[in-house]
Amino acid sequence: MAAQSAGIIRGIHGIQAFAGQGRILRISVIGLGHVGCPLAAVMAERGHDVTGIDQAPAVVEQINSAVSQIAEPGLDIVLKNAVSIGKLTAQTSLDGLADADAIIIAVGTPIDDNGEADLGALKGVCRDIADVIVDGQIVILKSTVPPGTTDSVVVPILSANADIDVAFCPERLAEGQAIRDLRRLPVVVGGMTPKATQRATVFFESALGVDCIPVSGTRSSELVKLADNLWIDLNIALANEIAKLADTLGVDAHEIISAANSLPKGQHHVNILSPSMGVGGSCLTKDPWFLEAFARDNGIEMHIPAVSRGINDGMPAYAVGRITDALSRARPDILPGDLKIAVLGITYKSDTSDCRFSPAKPAIEVLIDKGYDVAIHDPLVTPVDARMVTDLPLQPSVDETIEGADCVAFFTAHSAFSNLDADLLGTRLAHGAVVFDGRMLFSPKAVSDLKKHGLQYVGVGRT
Numbered sequence: 001m002a003a004q005s006a007g008i009i010r011g012i013h014g015i016q017a018f019a020g021q022g023r024i025l026r027i028s029v030i031g032l033g034h035v036g037c038p039l040a041a042v043m044a045e046r047g048h049d050v051t052g053i054d055q056a057p058a059v060v061e062q063i064n065s066a067v068s069q070i071a072e073p074g075l076d077i078v079l080k081n082a083v084s085i086g087k088l089t090a091q092t093s094l095d096g097l098a099d100a101d102a103i104i105i106a107v108g109t110p111i112d113d114n115g116e117a118d119l120g121a122l123k124g125v126c127r128d129i130a131d132v133i134v135d136g137q138i139v140i141l142k143s144t145v146p147p148g149t150t151d152s153v154v155v156p157i158l159s160a161n162a163d164i165d166v167a168f169c170p171e172r173l174a175e176g177q178a179i180r181d182l183r184r185l186p187v188v189v190g191g192m193t194p195k196a197t198q199r200a201t202v203f204f205e206s207a208l209g210v211d212c213i214p215v216s217g218t219r220s221s222e223l224v225k226l227a228d229n230l231w232i233d234l235n236i237a238l239a240n241e242i243a244k245l246a247d248t249l250g251v252d253a254h255e256i257i258s259a260a261n262s263l264p265k266g267q268h269h270v271n272i273l274s275p276s277m278g279v280g281g282s283c284l285t286k287d288p289w290f291l292e293a294f295a296r297d298n299g300i301e302m303h304i305p306a307v308s309r310g311i312n313d314g315m316p317a318y319a320v321g322r323i324t325d326a327l328s329r330a331r332p333d334i335l336p337g338d339l340k341i342a343v344l345g346i347t348y349k350s351d352t353s354d355c356r357f358s359p360a361k362p363a364i365e366v367l368i369d370k371g372y373d374v375a376i377h378d379p380l381v382t383p384v385d386a387r388m389v390t391d392l393p394l395q396p397s398v399d400e401t402i403e404g405a406d407c408v409a410f411f412t413a414h415s416a417f418s419n420l421d422a423d424l425l426g427t428r429l430a431h432g433a434v435v436f437d438g439r440m441l442f443s444p445k446a447v448s449d450l451k452k453h454g455l456q457y458v459g460v461g462r463t
Helices: 002-017 034-043 057-064 075-084 118-131 148-159 177-185 192-207 217-251 254-261 288-295 304-313 313-328 358-368 398-402 422-429 443-454
Strands: 024-031 051-054 088-091 102-107 140-141 165-168 187-191 212-214 340-344 373-377 406-410 433-435 456-458
Touching: 024 034, 034 051, 034 088, 034 177, 051 075, 051 288, 057 075, 057 088, 075 088, 075 177, 075 212, 102 118, 102 398, 118 148, 140 148, 148 165, 148 217, 165 217, 187 192, 187 217, 192 212, 217 254, 217 304, 217 313, 288 304, 304 313, 313 398, 313 406, 313 433, 313 456, 340 358, 340 398, 358 373, 373 398, 398 422, 422 443, 443 456
Parallel strands: 024 051, 024 102, 051 088, 102 140, 140 165, 187 212, 340 373, 340 406, 406 433, 433 456
Antiparallel strands: 165 187
């Protein structure tokens, strides 16, 4: 009873302590990947004392040297600022965890072979910190999990030795704009109790200076993230289906979608997203399956996850079909082995270094299987990370990659490629080469300029 009372008192004091912009918080962030690293850096830059914890010594060493291990616009500057003012340090141990005002868990939860969440890393972290946390602390989970995981898996482990508060606050950052999102995006908060919800809400209002959206509990906040990503995946699938129809009709899908989005509907407008050559990353490729597996286990048949995943997983093959059809017209008498295809960008999304589940991987595999001479370049990817996509070596520059190519295939729209205009491509590529635009990099005017230089343009939903 005494321990319980002490925990309640500390929890109440914790709510009060988080309040106000002048309070410097001690924060531990466990997992320094694409979520944890930007989050830790932004909170530290705001003046809080942040300790980042990661099991990889190389990651810890890089962060302590103010070097970002991931490509994320603006992160390098924020990280340097945070480290230089002594507000962010990284370590591999859990030393000092008991002194933290808040502990944030941001480790990966990949999908297993059965389409269900692999919670091994999450459970391991929870068991490790359960041995050192103390009464009255708050632990905030950022790792994406199936509904019910916080209550049924995380809380029992963490509460074994201490009376603590636990909240689930879904990660909703978009890679490529994570820093901007951290500074403006409301945080959804659901706690194991109303007190935990209140503590997490006050914490994020102070730590990030953003609004919060409290929900009724951890199960609700878990479902928010999965609902968001199912909507995104299904919306992109709709855009991709429209693009296929547009290609058949010889019209511009982007023009159609832009016009369709002008229709008011409810409190907003129709909002169809853009088609592309595929959907990748660690979230959209697995979160719909998390929902499908959870529904199946509870006797509910969900159709949408399989539909959206099937459509989007089929887009890399569709993109390759667009490329090969265009090459057969541009080079009708030349065998694939004598044709060079330059692939620019192998990450799953523009302006990020993240290669996880990149649609470039199956597309490149099919191109190689068809016998084409494939050269690849991505300025944001290390040779080690590139192996997640292909065993082909990365070319050192755009110029070397596209020189004399019969086709240049833009599989991402990195900002670094924005200067590749018709004049440059017309000079470097083989005469009459194909330009495949898998990410809507080129505007209608730029497409017109490409064609004036004798280049053959083909996109997804645009010819």
